[in-house]
Amino acid sequence: MPQKKLRIGWFTFSCCEDSTIIFTELLNDHWQEWKKLLDIRHARVLQSKNVLDKLDVAFIEGALNSQKQVDMVKEIRSKSKKVVAIGACACTGMPSAQRNTFKPKEAKEIEPLLEKFEFLPKGQKLADVIKVDMNVPGCPMDEKVFLKALDALLKEFKII
Amino acid sequence: MHTVDLSLTKEITKVEGAATLDVKIKAGKVEYCRFGITEYKRFYTQAMRGKLYRGLPALLARICGTCSNAHLLCSIEACEHALGIQPTEQSMIMKHLTMYGLNIRDHALHLYLFALPDMYGKDSFLSFNENDPEQHQILHDAFDIKAAGNYLSIIIAGRSVHAVNPSIGGFLKVPTVDEVKEAIHKLEHIRPAVLRTVERFEKCQYKFDRKTHFMALVNNPFSFLDGEIASDLTDERIQEKDFRNHLEHKVIPYSQASGYEFKGETYMVGALARLNLAKESLHPKTKADLKSTLAKFPSTNIFDNNLAQAIEILHSVDQSIDYLTNTKFQKEALVQPTKKSGIGIGVVEAPRGTLYHKVDIGEDGLVKEGEIVVPTGQNQINIEQDMAKHLQEILPTDPDQETIQLELEKIIRAYDPCMSCASHFLKIKIQKA
Secondary structure, eight states: OOOOOEEEEEEEOBSOOHHHHHHHHHHHHHHHHHHHHEEEEEETTTOSOOOOSOEEEEEEESBBOSHHHHHHHHHHHHHEEEEEEEHHHHHHOTTTTGGGGOOHHHHHHHHHHHHHTTOOSSOBOGGGTSOOSEEEOBTTBOHHHHHHHHHHHHHHTTOO | OOOEEOOOOEEOOSSBSOOEEEEEEETTEEEEEEEEOOOOOOOHHHHTTTSBGGGHHHHHHTTOSTTHHHHHHHHHHHHHHHTTOOOOHHHHHHHHHHHHHHHHHHHHIIIIIIIHHHHTTOSOGGGSOTTSHHHHHHHHHHHHHHHHHHHHHHHHHSOSSSOSSEETTEESOOOOHHHHHHHHHHHHHHHHHHHHHHHHHHHOOOOOBOOOEEEEEEOSSOOSSOSEEEETTEEEEEOGGGGGGGEEEEEOTTOSSEEEEETTBOEEOSHHHHHHHHGGGSOHHHHHHTHHHHTTOSOOBTTHHHHHHHHHHHHHHHHHHHHHHHOOOOOOOOOOOSSSOEEEEEEEEETTEEEEEEEEEOTTSBEEEEEEEOHHHHHHHHHHHHHHHHHHHHGGGOOOHHHHHHHHHHHHHHHOOBHHHHOOOOEEEEEEO
8 A cells, every 4th residue: 555645744834944944954855754654735935836736734934023924824724724824924923923012103103014015013923823733833843843743744634 | 919828837856945936928929037035024124133142043933944054154243253252273173064964954954956857857866766777876865965965954953943052152062983984984075975976066068157246255175164255356355244235235126135236236145256366276186186177167057166166076076075073172261252232244155055144132131133145035136037948048949838847947957046034925927929
C-alpha cells in the first residue's frame, strides 16, 4: 500500500516570515522524512502549483490586517481539519499589530495609509477571527514545539 | 477603450514575501508593467519612536525573517555610531561571521529553493528526483550548504533568525573551541558543493541584458559589513553617513513600498552589483578557483545575479574559515557609550543589497526617530523596467499566459526581492486589448 501522507498547507499573512525561514531550515535535516510523510498542497515559498482544497492541517503564520486576509483565513479554516497558529504574530498579533497601541501622533500619521490600502481598524491575531486548534509560539516559532506538534498531528491522522 | 481582462490572477511564488504584478498589453505593446509591493505595512518607522534604544535592534530585526540578522547588525551599527561606541576587533570579526553565515544560508535558499526549479522545469525543489544521480547530488548539496550557514549563524550569533547574541557594544556570548572546530569542519566539507553550485549557475543560459547602474558598499577584503559606497555612476566614494543624501525618494502610487533613484538614474543593488564593483577584493582562494567565472564580471545580464550569489557563498566560506581558524574567541565586556545622545547611521550589505538604518537617540535614552532604506525598494524601479522590456521582447512569439507569467517571474526571482523588507502577495493581472 502506498504511504498515506498528511495533507498540509503553509500560509503567511502580515509578518516577517521568520517561521517560514525556520521551516526551510528544518528541511535541512528533515526533508527526506517529510517528502515521504507530507503532501504539501499549498506553500507559496516552495512551489507555484498551489491548491486550496481539503487539508488535514493548515499552518498559518502572521497577523491579519485586511478583510481580504480575514476572508482567506476563514476559507482556509473551512477546508482544514486542524489549524495551527505559527509564530508570535499569528498567536498574539505582535509585533505586526503594533499599530494598535500607537500614540495619537503616530496613529494620525499612518491614517492616510490605512485608508488608502484598506486596513482593518485593528491588526488581529488568528484566534480573533477563527478557531485555532494548536499554537506554536515564538518569534521565530520554537523549533522544538513545532516538531512536537507535527509529530502529534502525524500520529493523530495515523500517518505514523 | 475596450480592454479584455484575461483574468490571470495568480500569486507569484518562490520569492520572499509577496506583491502585485499588473500588466497591460494593448495592440501588441506593453502599456504598463507594474510591480507593486502590497504587503501590509507594519509601520516600524513609527513603532521605533519612544522605545529604549537598547531594544531597538531586536525590534527592527522583525522587519524581515530571512534578512533579520542584517537588520539587527545595521541597527546595532547605527546605535553604536550615535553613542560613540567603537566595537572591539573580535566584535568586528563576529559581525563579519554573522553576515557570512546569513549570506551562505540565504543565498542557498534563493538559489536552490527559488531559482533552480525554473532551470530544471520543476515546480518545487522538493520534487527533484532522489534516484537520479545528478538531482540527488543537487538535493544534498542544497541542504548541506544551508545547514552549514545555519550552524555558523547559530554558534556566532545565537540563532540564524532574530539572533540573540549580537548587542550594542559587542556580543553576549562567544563560541566554544569545539563549536569553532565543528563549524570549520562543516564549511570545509561543503566547499566542493559550493563549487558545484557555481558551475550549475554558470551553465544557466538565461539572458536578459540591459544597461543599468550598480551601487554597493565595497571594501577589501570583500565585506558585507563596512567600507565605502561605490557606484559606476560616480568616481567618488560615498561615506556611509552621507549615503541617504544621495538618494532621491520616489513615491510609487500602487505600492506600499518606496522606490529610489541615484543621480536621477535607477540602479541595482545586491550580489551582481557587489561583484561588478568589488570582485578584486574576494578571498584569494575564491579568486584562484573561479578565475574564468570571474572574468564574466562586470556583467549586465541580470540573471548573473544568481551566479554572483553562488560566488559570494564561496567567498563567505573561505573568509569564515580564515576568521575561525585565526581567532581565539574570548568573552569580552560590552563597550559602553561615550555619549548619551546622538544621530547614528548604519549601512551594511544585506544579502539583497545595501541596507541603511538611521537613528536619533535622545538624552533620555529613547529613540526620537529613525529611517530605514531597504534593498528591494532600491531595486523596485529597475525590476519594473526590466519586466516591461523583457515582455516586449517576447511578445512577437505570441506567448500564452503561463509563459508570460513564468518569464516575468524568472526576472523577479533573479532580483531576489524581499517583500517582507519592502513590504506580501504577488498577484499577476494581465490585460490584453
